[in-house]
Amino acid sequence: MRSLLEISKSGLKSAERSLSVTSNNIINANTPGYTRQRLEKSPNGMQMSGSHIGLGVEITGLTRMRNQMNDVLMNQKQQDMSFMQGQARVFEQLEAVVATDSGNDLDLSISKFLDSFSELSSNPQDMSLRNSLISNAQELTGKFQDIDRNIERISELSRDSGMKSVEKLNSILSEIHSLNKAIEQGEAAGKSDNASLDMRVARMEDLSNLIDFDSQVTETGAVEIRVSGVTILDSDKAHTVTTEIDDIRKEFTLRIESGKTIDVTGGRLGAEVEMYSKQISEMNSKLDLLASTLVEKVNEIHRNGYGLNDDTSRNFFDPAGTTASEIQLNSAMKMDPRNIAASSVDAEAGNGIIAADIAELRNELVVGGRKMIDFSIELISTPGTKLQNLNSQIEARDSELNMLKTQQEREAGVNIDEELSLMIQYQNAYQGAAKVMSAAQNMYDTLIGIVR
Structure with missing residues (x-):
């Protein structure tokens, strides 16, 4: 009974x-x-x-x-996806500042500038041609300065966004640490805290959007997180990540309290660090190289020529301005276009050899073994090319991620x-x-x- x-x-x-x-x-x-x-x-x-x-x-x-292995795979794919999406956003911004819809890009400005010297070589005494040359030169220097200013602005935005991402990273780590404690207490009492486990999965997904990491669940139920071999979260504490930024060298360093640095190479934060420290900086360096080469080569030839006023040797560009942000005409050219040296011999007003030599720079391999115009075309097309490649990779990775999400939904979702x-x-x-x-x-x- x-x-x-x-x-x-x-x-x-x-x-x-x-x-x-x-x-x-x-x-x-x-x-x-x-x-x-x-x-x-x-x-x-x-x-x-x-x-x-x-x-x-x-x-x-x-x-x-729930399939925990599926969660791990999804987090890995999401780290890659967020990294590529973060890069794509910045390359899209860079493409917008170097390639215009009007077609009046840097390569065209350089071409117009050298064409003006070619036209001047045919008629060195024509003041309208000299004025046109000054106008095209000022347009070119303005183009350099404008691109440099916009690239620097994008660099600042990437830096600031990275700093905000670090703040969010610390917040997520703190939340996961709190959830770890709740889960450990449940495990110790023999009663699994499933609500906290679900919340931790969500926070881990948020974390995978930010950084690349390795995780491991301990015997007590807590999850430990490491980035490039450095533990940033364990059962005892969530380590605070701080930033050290060098705007001159374009260095973005992440460090925890112990002094150890962490190398983030994935997620949105990884993309922001990569773009600030490398990609944007490299593009700016190439722009400066093009500007300094233009100043150096044009001045080198121009100093050997003569204008219409006297036999004084002059630079065409201000020799102190050898970067894209500082490039500018020699004030003597702006004050009097007759100071433009077109002749190779003093007092030969009809001699246009120097102007022709400067125009011939378009055909010389003067920038890293390439022509100036070819180098500028490569410079302005780089963001678009990289963006196209990234979009193709994002599409493929999105397909993989959706497949994993579908698999997890079949197992973990409610029917x-x-x-x-x-x-x-x-x-x-x-x-x-x-x-x-x-x-x-x-x-x-x-x-x-x-x-x-």
Whole structure:
């Protein structure tokens, strides 16, 4: 009689708990990051007088239906995806500042400038040609300065965005540390904190958007996180990441309290560090190289020539301005275009040899073994080329990520139809267990009545 009561009691408890879990699944069907749960059960019984007596059902645990390996793979893919998307955003900005819709790009400005010298070589005494040359030269120097100013602005934005990403990184690490403590307490008590586990999965996804990392779950249930071999989160604490920025050398260093530096090469923060420290800096260096080469080569030839006023040797560009931000005409040219040296011989106004020599620079390999115009075309096309390659990679990686998300959704997501079917099943099980208890109670009452 007692076994019947124990069996029905365990059945009622099992059905009630199962119904509670299923109801929770249904209610959270549209909750982002929620993982469906299942009550684990096993048959209960005992050996008695040479036979096995069933004692109902025993609840053994509550399982989250989630593939942890899939989570790891998704985080890895998301790290790569966020890194490429971060780079693509900056390359898109760089493309906008070096390549215009009007077509009046740096290569065209250099070409117009050298064409002006070519035209002047045919008629060195024509003041309109000299004025046109000054105008085209000023347009060119303005173009250099404008591109440099915009690139520097993008560099500053990348730096500031990186600093904000570090603040967010510290916030996420702090949240994961708090969740670790809640999960460890649940594990120690033998009761898994599934809500905290789901929240930690969501925070880990947020983290994978920011940085590349390796993670490991400890025996106590806490997750440890390392970046480039350096632990930034363990069961004891979340290490605070700080930034050290050198705007002159364009260095963006990340460091924790112990003094160890961490090398972030993935995620949005990795892209921001990469673009600030390398890609933008390299582009600016190439722009400066082009500007300094132009100043040096034009001045070198121009100093050997003569203008219309006197036999004074003059630079065409200000020799002190050898970067894209500082390039400018020699004030003597702007004050009087007659000072432009077109002649190779003093007092030969019709001699245009020097102007022709400067125009011939377009065909000389003077910048890294390339022609100035070819170098400038490569410079302004680099962001667009890299952006196109990145977009192709992003598309492929997005497909991989969606496939993994679909797989995880099939396992961890809530299917309303399935849950409703299980609800009916558990309701029937509850009713069945209740009938067993009722039958046992009737038998007990009958037995008591006979004894009396």
